[in-house]
Amino acid sequence: MKRHLTLEEISAWFDGEIELGDPEHKHLRECPECGSVLDGHARLRRLARQAIPPVHAEAIWKAVSARLTPAPSPVVDRGVPASRALVVRRGAEPAAGGRRATGRRVRVWVARATPFLAAVGAVAAILLVVPRTPRHAPPAAPAPAPRPPAPVTRQSPVTAPGPTGSASPREVAASLRTAQARLGRITFELGKVTLDGASEPALREVAAILGRAPDARVVVEGHTDDTGSAAWNMKMSQARAEAVVRWLVDRGGIASRRLTAKGRGGTRPVADNATEAGQAANRRVEFSVVGIPETGGTESSKPVIRRKPAVAAAEPVHPQAQRRSEPAVAAVAPRQTYTGTRFVLSADRFTTSGPELISAAGHVRIEPVTPGEPYVAVVDGFSRTLTGPATGVVGEVVNPGEHLILHTGAKGTPVHPVP
C-alpha cells in the first residue's frame, strides 16, 4: 500500500524545499486520488525491508565475538599476564588461517571466553634512579684559585638538609635502593590504570621512606615495553604513574607538590624487548629522587640530555666572555657563583634578567659537565633548556624530572666566574 505524504513531510525528509516536477526528485509525484505526494522511494524502501529479513545485531556480535581470539594488537602491556597470552613473533608459526606474522608485530591470543576475568596486572618493577652526576668531573682547576663557595642565602629544598631527624634525599635514595628488593612489583588491574591490592605493601614502603624525608622530591615514572602503539603506551604509562602518585598522596600522606607523575611509554627500555623477560623488565614504575647534591664522579642510571658544545670560534663572543676565557671556564665547579652577562648562577640560586627563570630562583642546581659544554641543572623537578643572552634567556620545559641543560653566554659561550 502506497503511503501518502504531504509536501512538507517530503521536504523535511530531504532537508529542504521540494518541488514536484523537479528532475532531481522524479520519484515524487502527486496522487491522482487525494492530491498528496507519493514517494516512490518509500515504496522501494518498504519493498526492500519486506524482501530481505533483517539480522539481529547482537546475534551477529555474539557469533563474531566467539571467534575473536587473535587480538589486533598486543595488549600485554595493558595487563594481560604472559600466561594468558600467546605471543607470535617473526618467524614463528603463522597465525590461524595461515596468515603470516607481519614484521615485528606481536599477536596476543586472549581467551575470549574469559574477557572479564579481571586483573593480574602486568607491569612494574620499582627501580630507583637517582639523577646522573656529570660524566666528566671538571678539571681540578689549574687556573685561578678555586673560589670559596658563595654564601648560600637560600637553600634549595631538595639539596638542603631536612629538619632534624629527617633523611636527606641521598639517604632516601639509599633507602629506596636497599628496599628495592623488598618492594616487589606494583601491579595494575587488567587493562586498567587502577592499582590492584597486591601493590599496597610496596606502595606503603615507598610512602614510609618518603615520609622520613619530607624534603625529597620524587618523579614517578611509568614505563612500558614496546608492544602496542607508542601513543597508547605513553597514555597508559602516564595514567599509571598518576595512579601511583594519587595513591601516595591520598593514602600515603605525601604532599602532592613533592611528586610528579611522568609517563615514558616504551621510550626508555632497560632490557631487550625481544624477549618476554626483557619486556617484563621494561614494564615498570620508577621512583626518581631529584635534587641529590652533586658530589661529582659517580655514575647514575639517569640519562643526561646534553647539547653540543658551543662553536666559540665561529660565533661572536661577548666581551665579558672574551675577557674571561678558558682558565675561568676550567674553574667552573658546583656550588660556586658565576656571573654571565645577564645572570648570576650558583649552586642553589639562579637568577636572571630573563623572565622565564626568575621564578626558578632557589631551586636550581648547576652541574658543570665539561668545561666549554652546557651546564646541567634541575629546576624544581622540571627540566628546562636555556639559551644565553645572545638570544635572550629562554626556558623550555622538556620533561619533568629530567635535567636542565643550560647554554650560557652568546650562543653557548660558557658563563664565567665573578672575579
Added chain:
Amino acid sequence: MTGNEETFALAREGDAEAYREVVLAHHAPLYRWVAAELLDPEAARAIVEDLFVRGWERLRSFPREDAFVAWVFRTARTLAAERTRARRRGAARHSASQWREEPFNVALAVLPEGQRAALVLREWGGLPYEEIAVRLGASEAAVRSRLSLAREAILRRL
C-alpha cells in the same frame, strides 16, 4: 561510521567492547548488501561474521575507521563474487530459493552491481551519499547517478 575515532582507536588497541560498537555500527548495511548480492541470507550472514573476525585480526593496519569500512565492503564484494562463482560451478549450494523468488529480489538481481550496491546501502542501510561513496570507492556524484538509475529500473519492474 561509529562517528567516534576514539572508539575505533580503542578497538585497534584490542578493546573488544570498542570493537563491538564498530561491528554494531556497520553490520546492518554490510549484511544487507551481501544479502542482496547473494540473495542468500544465511550465506550473507556467514560472510559478514567472517569479515568482522578477519577485520579484528588486521585492525591495526587501518589508521582510521573509514579505511576499515572501505576494506570491509571491498572484501565483502570479493567474497560475494567468489561465492557466486562457486555456486555457478556447483561448489556452493544456494540455501534460500524461496527468498530468491521474491519479486523485489528478482528485480534487484538484474541490476548492475554498482547500482544494486548503491541502492541497498541507501534504501536499506539508510546511509548518506558520502558514506556510500566511501564504501563503494566511488565519488558522491557517481553514487547519486547509480541510485537514480537503480530506482528507475527497479520501480519499472515492480
